[in-house]
Amino acid sequence: xxxxxxxxxxxxxxxxxxxxxxxxxxxxxxxxxxxxxxxxxxxxxxxxxxxxxxxxxxxxxxxxxxxxxxxxxxxxxxxxxxxxxxxxxxxxxxxxxxxxxxxxxxxxxxxxxxxxxxxxxxxxxxxxxxxxxxxxxxxxxxxxxxxxxxxxxxxxxxxxxxxxxxxxxxxxxxxxxxxxxxxxxxxxxxxxxxxxxxxxxxxxxxxxxxxxxxxxxxxxxxxxxxxxxxxxxxxxxxxxxxxxxxxxxxxxxxxxxxxxxxxxxxxxxxxxxxxxxxxxxxxxxxxxxxx
Numbered sequence: 204x205x206x207x208x209x210x211x212x213x214x215x216x217x218x219x220x221x222x223x224x225x226x227x228x229x230x231x232x233x234x235x236x237x238x239x240x241x242x243x244x245x246x247x248x249x250x251x252x253x254x255x256x257x258x259x260x261x262x263x264x265x266x267x268x269x270x271x272x273x274x275x276x277x278x279x280x281x282x283x284x285x286x287x288x289x290x291x292x293x294x295x296x297x298x299x300x301x302x303x304x305x306x307x308x309x310x311x312x313x314x315x316x317x318x319x320x321x322x323x324x325x326x327x328x329x330x331x332x333x334x335x336x337x338x339x340x341x342x343x344x345x346x347x348x349x350x351x352x353x354x355x356x357x358x359x360x361x362x363x364x365x366x367x368x369x370x371x372x373x374x375x376x377x378x379x380x381x382x383x384x385x386x387x388x389x390x391x392x393x394x395x396x397x398x399x400x401x402x403x404x405x406x407x408x409x410x411x412x413x414x415x416x417x418x419x420x421x422x423x424x425x426x427x428x429x430x431x432x433x434x435x436x437x438x439x440x441x442x443x444x445x446x447x448x449x450x451x452x453x454x455x456x457x458x459x460x461x462x463x464x465x466x467x468x469x470x471x472x473x474x475x476x477x478x479x480x481x482x483x484x485x486x487x488x489x490x491x492x493x494x
Contacts, residue, residue: 234431234462235395236319236343236356237377238262238277238302239418242399244439244450244472246371248364249335250294250327251285254479258283264468271310272464278303281321287480293328298341306350316348323358333367343379353386369405371412374398384425391428393420403439410441414452419460432460435468448474 241260260279265272281300288295302318323341330336339360346353362375377397384392396419403412419432437454450472456465 234352234420235377235397235418236352236379236381236392237321237358237395237397238279239397239433240399240414240416240435240454240468240470241279242360242362242375242377243401243414243416243437243454244371244403244441244452245375245401246335246362246364246366246373247325247339247360247375248327248337248362248373249366250329250337251283251296252479253285253287253294253482255477256283256285257281257475257477258472260470260472262468262470264466266462266466267464268309269464273306273308275304275306277318290326291328293326293337296325296327298323298325302351304348304351314350316350317346318348318351319343319346319353319356321358325360333365335362335364335366337362337364349388352392353388353390354384354392355382356380357382371401371403371405371410373401375400384423391423391425393423393425393428393430395420401439403441408443410439410443410450412439413437414439414454416454429461431462432458433462433466434458435466446476 258281261277263274263276265274279300279302281298284297286295286297298321300321303315304318305313305315307313321341321343323339325337325339327335327337337360339358341358343352343356343358345355357380359378360375362373365372375398377399379395381392381394386392398417400415401412403410403414413436415434415436417432417434420430423430433456435454435456437452439450439452441448441450452470453468454470455467459465
């Protein structure tokens with residue numbers, strides 16, 4: 204079976220949860236709760252074979268800010284259960300993701316901690332002709348770690364995947380709505396929208412192709428808030444070792460707004476099937492994907 208980490212907590216770039224910048228400032232900026240880019244390289248629109256999976260996506264990014272860069276390391280370990288249950292003909296899938304992040308702002312000492320836990324359920328449908336669509340509904344829970352977003356977020360994802368002839372052509376739209384826009388530390392949190400794009404091709408055990416993502420804060424009624432946004436492009440290579448599938452990709456911002464500099468980020472993803480229903484091996488299994 205081909206494996207490839209499942210969906211952007213792809214992102215989930217800004218951090219998952221994103222790092223709050225300048226907590227002492229009067230108008231604090233914060234990025235997307237779902238890390239932009241965390242689901243690229245995956246086909247989250249397609250249903251998974253019934254089973255339990257461990258998926259871990261790690262990344263390191265450096266943002267070009269003079270005289271010293273702002274760096275961050277983000278680890279997104281998760282468990283995903285593709286259940287045998289169906290809703291409206293689509294497979295019900297459940298995920299738990301616990302981000303771990305560390306950051307250094309403009310060369311300062313690193314700070315680290317646990318980010319917001321993501322609890323979510325997804326329904327994925329096969330539409331026919333190798334087209335698939337999924338809808339995810341969940342929430343990022345509140346966090347006490349001050350270097351990440353702290354407030355609860357209602358989270359939705361809409362993914363469309365074509366996975367015929369070894370291709371993975373996927374667009375995944377991630378939408379977040381904050382229950383409260385102000386944190387206890389004074390940070391302001393606008394709603395956000397991310398889009399992760401993938402166009403990879405499998406050649407035997409190998410996978411290769413371009414990826415891209417964009418993120419933006421949605422309009423807000425806070426006139427002092429400087430909305431953040433970015434667009435990044437890159438390339439991905441993956442190899443299926445059998446029970447373990449590895450993917451690596453590098454992305455670079457080509458456009459940024461109010462992040463103070465362009466970011467280069469390297470990503471590594473491992474997918475390990477813990478259990479799979481052998482009764483499903485009669486039909487081809489789609490590549491795995493990552494929350």
